[in-house]
Amino acid sequence: MVTAVYVCSICQFAYKTKSLAQQCEQFCKKYHSCNIEITRKSVGEVKV
């Protein structure tokens, strides 16, 4: 079974929904840091 996750291309945090990943990306782009309110909803960092 494949579980799809959406990853912020900037901080590499993974999210269950595309909208959360997009929120994270926008915040990362704007502030060059992560929003704890968003990253707490992350399902984890993607191990490359």
Ligand SMILES: [Zn+2]
């Ligand atoms: Zn991010």
